[in-house]
Amino acid sequence: MQIFENTKIRNIKLNNRIIRSALWMNMADNDGRITPKLYKVYEELAKGGVGLIITGYAMVDPNDRPNPGMMGIYDDSFIEEHKKLVDIAHGNAAPIALQVAYGGSQTFHPDYKNTTLFGPSAVENRVTKITPKEMTKDDIKHVVKMFTNAAVRAHKAGYDAIELHGAHGYLLSQFLTPFCNRRSDVYGGSIENRSRIYVEVIESIRKAVGDDLAIMVKMNHDDYMDEGEGLTVPEAIEVAKILEQAGVDMLEISGVNETSGKGIGPARTKIHKPALQSYYLEPTRKIAKAVNVPVILMGGNRNYKRLQNILEETSIQYFSIARPLLCEPDLVNKWKENTDYKPMCVSCNGCYRKGEVGCVLQEKLIPLSP
Numbered sequence: 190m191q192i193f194e195n196t197k198i199r200n201i202k203l204n205n206r207i208i209r210s211a212l213w214m215n216m217a218d219n220d221g222r223i224t225p226k227l228y229k230v231y232e233e234l235a236k237g238g239v240g241l242i243i244t245g246y247a248m249v250d251p252n253d254r255p256n257p258g259m260m261g262i263y264d265d266s267f268i269e270e271h272k273k274l275v276d277i278a279h280g281n282a283a284p285i286a287l288q289v290a291y292g293g294s295q296t297f298h299p300d301y302k303n304t305t306l307f308g309p310s311a312v313e314n315r316v317t318k319i320t321p322k323e324m325t326k327d328d329i330k331h332v333v334k335m336f337t338n339a340a341v342r343a344h345k346a347g348y349d350a351i352e353l354h355g356a357h358g359y360l361l362s363q364f365l366t367p368f369c370n371r372r373s374d375v376y377g378g379s380i381e382n383r384s385r386i387y388v389e390v391i392e393s394i395r396k397a398v399g400d401d402l403a404i405m406v407k408m409n410h411d412d413y414m415d416e417g418e419g420l421t422v423p424e425a426i427e428v429a430k431i432l433e434q435a436g437v438d439m440l441e442i443s444g445v446n447e448t449s450g451k452g453i454g455p456a457r458t459k460i461h462k463p464a465l466q467s468y469y470l471e472p473t474r475k476i477a478k479a480v481n482v483p484v485i486l487m488g489g490n491r492n493y494k495r496l497q498n499i500l501e502e503t504s505i506q507y508f509s510i511a512r513p514l515l516c517e518p519d520l521v522n523k524w525k526e527n528t529d530y531k532p533m534c535v536s537c538n539g540c541y542r543k544g545e546v547g548c549v550l551q552e553k554l555i556p557l558s559p
């Protein structure tokens with residue numbers, strides 16, 4: 190297997206195995222409308238050669254806005270503007286997936302106080318200090334419906350895939366996390382029960398959109414919380430098998446429940462030494478071995494030859510990259526020309542410090558590391 194080869198996942202035709210991992214850009218307007226700047230970001234990415242673009246997360250419900258400046262897909266009026274985004278990607282030969290999220294108590298939006306935020310259980314979020322409303326079965330149905338409606342709109346807009354944000358401490362992943370999920374009904378307790386909401390969303394989407402839209406899930410391999418509080422690797426392997434059974438087309442493996450309060454996230458810093466790159470390799474390798482569905486390795490992928498080795502030596506089939514594509518949206522084209530090319534990104538997370546997300550290196554605010 191080669192990084193630069195054509196593959197097909199459901200109806201997505203990928204020219205190579207490098208995928209742009211989702212990046213919230215803080216560039217949509219207050220209602221989640223796509224701005225000219227945001228179109229430009231995706232145009233540059235599409236021209237840059239990635240095998241598949243995953244958009245930044247889009248809100249599925251106007252009452253649930255995990256972050257300002259995120260895109261919306263919460264009613265039919267969004268279909269046209271997303272169609273334009275899809276056309277930009279397809280016009281530059283890049284397939285594109287829409288990432289959708291429901292935040293719940295993990296919201297960083299200043300206006301959250303005016304809304305009811307859902308959670309599997311009414312447990313105070315250690316970071317935001319928000320105690321969500323424990324969801325009734327009807328609330329769960331409502332959320333499943335919101336995701337399904339969003340997928341139908343994405344399908345109408347022409348997206349190749351939808352990716353459910355089921356990682357990092359947002360609502361879906363809170364169901365997998367024992368600290369957040371204290372339920373004793375069919376949505377709590379065993380790993381099968383804790384995965385149930387994912388299964389219901391996947392099955393409901395498939396029923397609503399038919400066969401051609403691919404369904405992807407970004408999930409944690411470990412919540413990195415204290416013992417007994419978080420999802421663990423053996424459980425994540427079970428989740429992956431359950432999602433495969435439910436019909437998911439691709440799994441992107443992330444990590445960290447940011448509600449842990451430990452101040453860590455999935456975007457690690459200081460990973461310029463080769464040994465620190467591709468930092469979720471071991472758990473992702475195990476998950477990829479346990480399922481047949483294609484698995485994407487995410488986090489700190491920076492060296493082409495290392496990725497090619499991983500492709501040859503493990504069952505991992507795809508690699509996703511986020512921060513380096515802020516610096517260099519054409520990184521994949523550069524690798525195509527020269528597999529020794531070293532990306533500029535030094536994983537400083539300066540991209541988070543700006544109002545609008547972008548690379549601080551590009552603006553020469555801090556010097557490039559040697």
Ligand SMILES: Cc1cc2nc3c(=O)[nH]c(=O)nc-3n(C[C@H](O)[C@H](O)[C@H](O)COP(=O)(O)O)c2cc1C
Binds near residue numbers: 245455456487
């Ligand atoms: C500014 C910024 C915004 C992000 N937005 C999202 C997002 O919308 N959805 C998501 O699943 N992950 C998001 N992430 C996490 C990235 O997708 C990725 O998992 C992480 O940056 C690690 O990959 P990397 O080392 O290639 O950057 C974001 C990360 C950063 C730095």
